Amino acid sequence: MKLLVTGGAGYVGSHTVNALLTQGHEVVVLDNLSTGHKWALQDCELIDIDLRDEANLTKSLQGRGFEGVLHFAAKSLVGESKNHPAMYYQNNVGGTTNLVRAMQSAGIPRLVFSSTAAIFGNPVSDFIDEEHPKAPINVYGQTKLVVEHMLKAVCESSAFIATCLRYFNAAGANNEANLGEWHEPETHLIPNALRAAAGTGNPLTLFGDDYPTSDGTCVRDYIHVDDLASAHVAAIEQMDSSSGFNSFNLGNGNGYSVKEVIAACEKAVGADIPYTIGPRRDGDPATLVASSAKARNDLGWTPKHDSIDEIAQSAWNWECYRRDQLA
Numbered sequence: 051m052k053l054l055v056t057g058g059a060g061y062v063g064s065h066t067v068n069a070l071l072t073q074g075h076e077v078v079v080l081d082n083l084s085t086g087h088k089w090a091l092q093d094c095e096l097i098d099i100d101l102r103d104e105a106n107l108t109k110s111l112q113g114r115g116f117e118g119v120l121h122f123a124a125k126s127l128v129g130e131s132k133n134h135p136a137m138y139y140q141n142n143v144g145g146t147t148n149l150v151r152a153m154q155s156a157g158i159p160r161l162v163f164s165s166t167a168a169i170f171g172n173p174v175s176d177f178i179d180e181e182h183p184k185a186p187i188n189v190y191g192q193t194k195l196v197v198e199h200m201l202k203a204v205c206e207s208s209a210f211i212a213t214c215l216r217y218f219n220a221a222g223a224n225n226e227a228n229l230g231e232w233h234e235p236e237t238h239l240i241p242n243a244l245r246a247a248a249g250t251g252n253p254l255t256l257f258g259d260d261y262p263t264s265d266g267t268c269v270r271d272y273i274h275v276d277d278l279a280s281a282h283v284a285a286i287e288q289m290d291s292s293s294g295f296n297s298f299n300l301g302n303g304n305g306y307s308v309k310e311v312i313a314a315c316e317k318a319v320g321a322d323i324p325y326t327i328g329p330r331r332d333g334d335p336a337t338l339v340a341s342s343a344k345a346r347n348d349l350g351w352t353p354k355h356d357s358i359d360e361i362a363q364s365a366w367n368w369e370c371y372r373r374d375q376l377a
Contacts (some may be wrong), residue, residue: 052076052115057122059086061231062278068227069279101145111156118160118286131189142193160289165214169195177341180297205295213285217278218271218301218340222361223368230368243315244369247323256308258330267308269337271301274355284349301340302356314358318366
């Protein structure tokens with residue numbers, strides 16, 4: 051298929067582009083490079099347009115023969131979303147609305163949307179499936195849930211097909227393709243732990259060690275970014291035999307505590323990673339673990355990299371490459 055990937059120069063987007071190319075699809079990337087990277091483009095054509103520019107967006111999609119869109123472009127920092135809610139609604143909701151309208155104008159019927167576990171808020175069960183109550187506790191999660199509601203309504207009113215993939219903690223890197231995580235500022239635990247170990251980042255702080263978990267630190271579901279990419283490929287390919295609106299939760303189904311993740315990073319680095327204990331952060335639940343049974347059953351998708359040690363090692367290999375070759 052000829053596919054458009056918005057945000058294809060970003061972390062999950064670039065890994066998905068790599069997976070699509072490996073499967074023989076033709077890929078064009080749409081990215082304004084505000085947070086993406088030119089080195090992540092993998093020789094794909096780049097359409098440098100902001101999704102908020104509906105006129106140019108609509109013009110750029112006309113007559114290109116795209117058969118589907120995988121949509122990653124969004125603002126995604128929880129803290130920033132709290133301080134700048136209007137900007138987040140404008141980017142995430144307004145930008146996606148413009149994209150859908152442009153797709154309809156160009157006759158593009160398929161959309162895979164990058165959603166998030168943040169739509170669920172504080173969990174009410176040990177494993178979070180698709181029917182779990184949706185009560186986001188931050189603006190970022192709110193914007194993603196609003197987009198899901200919009201897409202469902204569009205699918206119910208037309209022949210449009212949309213699949214929302216809600217993922218938990220994306221982590222790791224594709225060392226063969228020299229792709230990995232590089233955010234500024236970086237907010238994720240694994241790259242921050244590795245940068246602390248390498249002396250290229252800030253000292254590491256654990257936010258709370260008095261949670262009702264095995265070692266007192268928060269438990270999260272970490273999923274390798276290549277497994278997320280393969281789920282996106284499965285979702286767009288499955289649309290030939292599906293219709294309407296669908297949603298899937300993506301995770302390993304394994305929970306790892308903050309201290310267990312740090313131990314995995316220490317194993318990868320081969321050295322201790324010092325840290326201090328800070329106060330809990332507002333809105334941090336003790337445990338967030340996915341139930342991905344629906345994705346496994348309906349998409350035929352199975353994570354291949356479910357070891358936290360493997361995830362941490364791939365991230366460390368990437369960090370060394372990034373530091374030596376790209377920094």
